[in-house]
Amino acid sequence: MARRQPDLGSGRMNPSDLAAARGQAYAAQQQVVIADPSFITIACPGAGKTRVIVDRHLSRAVPVRQGRAITSFTRVAAAEVHRRCMAADRFDLIDHPHFIGTLDTFLWLHLVRPFLPPDRIWRRLESWRDAPASSAAFVCGQTYHLADADFTYDPETGNWSVRPTGPARWSRLPGDWAQRASRTRANLERAGYLTGAELRAHACRNLAAHTATLGPLLTAKYAELVVDEAQDCSIADLYILSKLHHAGLPLVVVADPDQAIYAFRGATTDALNSLAGRLDRHDLTHNWRSTTVICTVAATLRNDPARRIPDTAVADHHDAPHPVLIYTGSNRDTITADFIDYAAKLNISSSRCLVLAHAQTTLPKTYTGAATPPSPKAAALAWAVGIITEYPAAPTRVHNRARDVLIRTVLRWWYADADDHTPVESLAAHNVDPAAFERLLHRIAAAMPSLDQPMSTWVPAAAAVLNQHPPTDTGTRTTNRLICPTAQANRTARSVTGLPPTAANSARPRLSTIHQVKGDQAEAVLLFIPPGSVTDRTLTAWLAGSASEPEVAEALRVMYVAVTRARRLLGLAVPASDQERLLAHLHHHTIPTELR
Amino acid sequence: MYLSQLDVEGFRSLSRVSVTLGRDVSVLVGENSGGKSNVIDALRLVTDPIDGRRNLYLDRDDVFRDSGQGQVTLRATFTGSTEDLAPYQHAASAELDRLLYTLCYTPPGAGQMRGQVDWVAGSGADPCDPQPRGRDRLRHVYLPPLRDAARDLGSGAGARIQAILDNLLTSPEPVCDAAGVAIDEARLLDFVRSRFGEVEAHPVIAAATGRIGTRLSRLTSGAYEQCTGLGFAATSVQALARGLRVRMADAGLVPREIAESGMGYANLLFIATVLAQLEAAREADLTLLLVEEPEAHLHPPLQALLLDYLRDAAAASRITPLTGRWRGYLQVVITSHAPSLAASADVTDLVVLQRQTIALPTSATAAPSVTDDPTAPTNADLVRYKTAAINIAALGLSDTDRRKLNRYLNATRSAMLFSPRVMLVEGIAEALMLPPMANALFPADSIERARFVGTVLVPIDGVDFAPYLRLLLTATDGRRIGQRVAVITDADLQNPHRSGAARIVELFGLINTLGAAEYATVFAATTTLEPELLVAGNDTAVWAAWAAQQPKAWKTAKTAVDTTGPDGRAAAFATKLKDANLRKGDFAQNLLDAAETMGAPLRVPEYLDKALRWLVASPTSVPGA
Structure with a gap:
């Protein structure tokens, strides 16, 4: 069944070539460390850009009263910079006057917070999911949640646009859906709630209105603004960066346009290119992460034909000959199990395997559980408890959702006004210590009954657990009840939640959507590419080497991100119908493959 | 900043x-x-x-x-x-x-x-x-009242001295030796080590070491024998700074330990070391120097010198702040x-x-x-007080007023800032006469007497009352410095120019413009003080005072005044007095002496009687409420 192809000839470098390549890699990195701002660095995956940014922070001092702002799009990236500065004993570099954090927080601190009228308390939300439940829901035929709408602000026109996301994307929406969603959003903003989109709208407006004072202030405050993962910048972000740069703030922009996977948020490579065109450029093209095989696969995915030269692999394992594993079966669980076995033979433990898909629903259920909670409240609680206690490998997003369900269930259980506030506000309003509440959640989750009993007994047992765990000593419970639809009474809680039986003691890989693992890496990566017209068009574009539709180009970039997370082993699970043309394509590039 | x-x-x-x-x-x-x-x-x-x-x-x-x-x-x-x-x-x-x-x-x-x-x-x-870390750069130094500067300089001085030494050793303009070679930390410490070495080798130190050594040897020879030596603590700038003591003496004398200097000078020395450290360290953008009651240790000229010095130090900290360093601004607040x-x-x-x-x-x-009556009867359970602040800078005084007041407000007149009751008078004569008059009007132990004692009496040496009134009566946030301000002036009606009367009208106008009619009023002598004293019935004392200055001529004046009818008497006296060109302060002193010697009770002219009674009355309104 295995069909081995010859090794990739160019994979192995002799020691002196490797030393020379690494010398060039270090030199290129050093250039980024010492270069005067403003400039842009196009960094390939695994180029060590975080280390380069930290090295720059450690060694290229800024004047005493000035700081360096290092911004990224994820907290994880900011935490990494923090950690590395602390490891170097440079605690002075992680706090005022420096800034290390997300771009959102940077905008909040400097472009939004000072201008907010103090007539109400303003609160930042990660997403509308965190808003008070009663005000974030809107009825339009059926009930929708604002988290099912994606809003974009256009800084040039000052207009908002909205499109459905999540489940709402697949349903037929009434004509006034957009209008109602917009009105709900506007009401929440008036009440003082801001998500990233409102934050950017405020920032754009304030910047436009106060350029004359903000420009000199921020230029005096920061010696430079470093923006990591700049390919994820939205139109609004780029508008802000351009304005700041124009006002004299030196920029260090680090980007990989091939990893731009937020076009749906209005991030376009055109806008980035227009900013980049005004900056000096210092590129990083040496890959310290992946094997030559993986670098070669990745290069063929790039949109720009001029950039299809594989990055130079310079890691110790750069010449590892492991083939790309091609799967065509339909059972995702067995594919995943086989991939973990294969990795184990290469001494890669399951915890260092990463299973990826564009959409949550494409991931193998055995390991993730069901991605979304069922709608009856009792079933949703059972799902949340199941995810929290039995699926540590489930994607972060699923865990957050489960936590949210549990928190809201507990709050509704005790507080009649729970849905009028965000959970954080509820705790404050009822004098509950957040840390104590956190412990309470753990105790509740641990005390919950087994999911293998029927709902008819699970529900009263769960209610008893809730009753036994009031957030404060003096709580009296509300009339809220856990209701189990009669149709579900005799089914086990597990079957109602959609959670498969736990694969006890079985090896668990990490599972995630591709968008959640930006900047991350794993020894082995398995990517599920589901059948469908998008896949079909995407593969066609990949193999043909040209993507004319923006949607397809974006899908290719998402695949690029997935592939480039892998250090040593890559697996691709594709529809059987696409197997032949994919193999042909890889062979054409003399990439070793193994059909599993 | x-x-x-x-x-x-x-x-x-x-x-x-x-x-x-x-x-x-x-x-x-x-x-x-x-x-x-x-x-x-x-x-x-x-x-x-x-x-x-x-x-x-x-x-x-x-x-x-x-x-x-x-x-x-x-x-x-x-x-x-x-x-x-x-x-x-x-x-x-x-x-x-x-x-x-x-x-x-x-x-x-x-x-x-x-x-x-x-x-x-x-x-x-x-x-x-x-x-929150940003706030680290906004700091203060607090100098409490009645400080033990000698102790502060003794124990806590090490860090301050070290900061100054560190700064000198790393400065871009280092201290140089006689040959012009820069002295860095290594050179300073080499020098210190060599001198310490000399001391450690001194025969007496060596003998002391020997004494300890023989005993230590006895104690440890059965186990692992130990030897000993006496020496100075490890040489570092820190150890050196800790070993140094700030000393001081009159210029020209050998400086002595601080404890032997006066408290006041010790305080100045303390402030000098603090400022030197601030200048050297520059770790903050702003340092507030909070000095409470420096007068506790310093006689008035030293107070003035200190204030002048601190003002200069604060101003100097703002000249060309260096880029690339914390600003090092100094702002001084004194109580x-x-x-x-x-x-x-x-x-x-x-x-x-x-x-x-x-x-x-x-x-x-x-x-x-x-x-606003500080002397109002208080019952500890029922009455409390709160603080009101009046920022003179916020009064909107004109530049002319500001300049004038800076010249006018000497130590005596500045006292008016400390009391809600103020009497503004033209000259020394009124200032001398009013306290005995108040004594005559208000019995001892009366609340009125107490209120008068709490009043600040300000002779302004002239008739330029307006700047004082604007200072005391301009309201800011509904509060004024002066809560009861009496202006005593002369109408000089005997004077054909009638300038006095016009001035009084102007003063009333000013008080009204400032909206302060409840807080201030003007009491005027029809002529001037001395004639009014005469007609009030102090004849004997008045003529005795004139006689004291003009032992012969006074009789001529008296004859002329005595021959005038009761209505013109004051005016006639005023005219004679003006011609006689008497010294007014001496006149008042002599008059009071005479009254006291003769045991004649002082009779208070009507306008002063009114003024004093208005001044000590309970406030009728509730300002600032």
Whole structure:
């Protein structure tokens, strides 16, 4: 069944070539460390850009009263910079006057917070999911949640646009859906709630209105603004960066346009290119992460034909000959199990395997559980408890959702006004210590009954657990009840939640959507590419080497991100119908493959 | 950059007070219990102590009880250039022209042990401080009243001296030896080691080592034998600084230990070392130097010198701040109840703090009433007071007034800033005559007598009352420095030009314009003081006083006056007096002497009688309420 192809000839470098390549890699990195701002660095995956940014922070001092702002799009990236500065004993570099954090927080601190009228308390939300439940829901035929709408602000026109996301994307929406969603959003903003989109709208407006004072202030405050993962910048972000740069703030922009996977948020490579065109450029093209095989696969995915030269692999394992594993079966669980076995033979433990898909629903259920909670409240609680206690490998997003369900269930259980506030506000309003509440959640989750009993007994047992765990000593419970639809009474809680039986003691890989693992890496990566017209068009574009539709180009970039997370082993699970043309394509590039 | 305004709510006596501070120096003046130390403590709470060792914390007793807020709110506003404010942009106001830092303290609830301190950077739309470390660079040095400077200089001086030494050793303009070679740390320590070595080798030290050594040897030879030596602590700049003691003596003498110098000079030396350290360290953008009651140790000329010095030091800290270093700005805030110190300060640097008495209602429902009478009877259970602040800079005085007042307000006249009752008189004669008159009018132990004693009597040496009135009576936030201001002047009706009358009309006009008719009024002699004394029935004493200066000529004058009818008597006396060109101060002294010798009771002219009685009356209105 295995069909081995010859090794990739160019994979192995002799020691002196490797030393020379690494010398060039270090030199290129050093250039980024010492270069005067403003400039842009196009960094390939695994180029060590975080280390380069930290090295720059450690060694290229800024004047005493000035700081360096290092911004990224994820907290994880900011935490990494923090950690590395602390490891170097440079605690002075992680706090005022420096800034290390997300771009959102940077905008909040400097472009939004000072201008907010103090007539109400303003609160930042990660997403509308965190808003008070009663005000974030809107009825339009059926009930929708604002988290099912994606809003974009256009800084040039000052207009908002909205499109459905999540489940709402697949349903037929009434004509006034957009209008109602917009009105709900506007009401929440008036009440003082801001998500990233409102934050950017405020920032754009304030910047436009106060350029004359903000420009000199921020230029005096920061010696430079470093923006990591700049390919994820939205139109609004780029508008802000351009304005700041124009006002004299030196920029260090680090980007990989091939990893731009937020076009749906209005991030376009055109806008980035227009900013980049005004900056000096210092590129990083040496890959310290992946094997030559993986670098070669990745290069063929790039949109720009001029950039299809594989990055130079310079890691110790750069010449590892492991083939790309091609799967065509339909059972995702067995594919995943086989991939973990294969990795184990290469001494890669399951915890260092990463299973990826564009959409949550494409991931193998055995390991993730069901991605979304069922709608009856009792079933949703059972799902949340199941995810929290039995699926540590489930994607972060699923865990957050489960936590949210549990928190809201507990709050509704005790507080009649729970849905009028965000959970954080509820705790404050009822004098509950957040840390104590956190412990309470753990105790509740641990005390919950087994999911293998029927709902008819699970529900009263769960209610008893809730009753036994009031957030404060003096709580009296509300009339809220856990209701189990009669149709579900005799089914086990597990079957109602959609959670498969736990694969006890079985090896668990990490599972995630591709968008959640930006900047991350794993020894082995398995990517599920589901059948469908998008896949079909995407593969066609990949193999043909040209993507004319923006949607397809974006899908290719998402695949690029997935592939480039892998250090040593890559697996691709594709529809059987696409197997032949994919193999042909890889062979054409003399990439070793193994059909599993 | 400087702390331009402090807004306090609910902190001790500061129910609700705004204090505007000057960029270089501010002097908080006012009566005892006026709230000066509370303002200083509020400044200590909103800034970091210079050495990071905080010894002042808020507790439940600090909450102003009658405010109903149950909370302390201290808000500091910092003003400065764009460059100054930039590192703190997250705390900027919406106009981006100043920084707002607010400290809120909620006392512990019943049964709780600790209260809660919350910081807010910015306007308060997001009630937190996202970058609390920024506040580290806004600091203070606190010099408490009646300090033991000798002790401070002895024990805590090491760090200060080290900072100065470190600065000298790393400065781009280092200290050089005679040959012009720069002295760095290594060279200094080499020198110290070689000298220490010489001392350690001295025969007496060696003998001492021997004595210890023989015994140690006995004790340890059975185990692992130890040997010993006597030497100085490891040589480092830190050890050297710790070993040095600041000493001082009169110029030309050998400096001695501080304990042997006077308390006042020790304090000046302490301030000098602190300033040298601040200059050397430059670790902060702003350091508030908070000096409480420097007059406690210093005689008036030294007070003036100190104020002058601090003002210069603050101004110097603002000249060309270096880029690439913390700003090192110095801002001085002094509290004082010394008129001499107030007199040395620019009038616009002064902040007058007064106590306002609040009579608490006996029933819980009635509103508290506020009076400004500090001598009003108090019942500890029913009456409290709160602090009111009047920032002279905020009065909007014209440049002319400001310049005049700076010249006018000497140590004597500055006393008027310390009392709500003020009598402004033309000259020395009135100033001398009024106290015995008050004694004649008000019985000892009476409340009126007490109020008069608490009054500040200011001879202005002329008739330019207007600047004083504008200073005392201009309202800011509904409060005035003067609560009861009597102006005593002469109408000079005998004078054909009638300039006196016109002046009185103008003064009344001014008082009305300032909206201060309840707080001030003018009492005028029809002629001048001396004729009015005569017609009031002090004939004998008056003529005795004239005789003392003009042993012969006085009789001619008396004859002329005596021959005038009762209506023209005062005018006739006034004319003669003017021609005689007598010294008015001496005249008053002689008159009082004569009255006392003769045992004749002093008869008070009607306009002064009215003035004194108005002055000591209970306030009728409730200003500032």
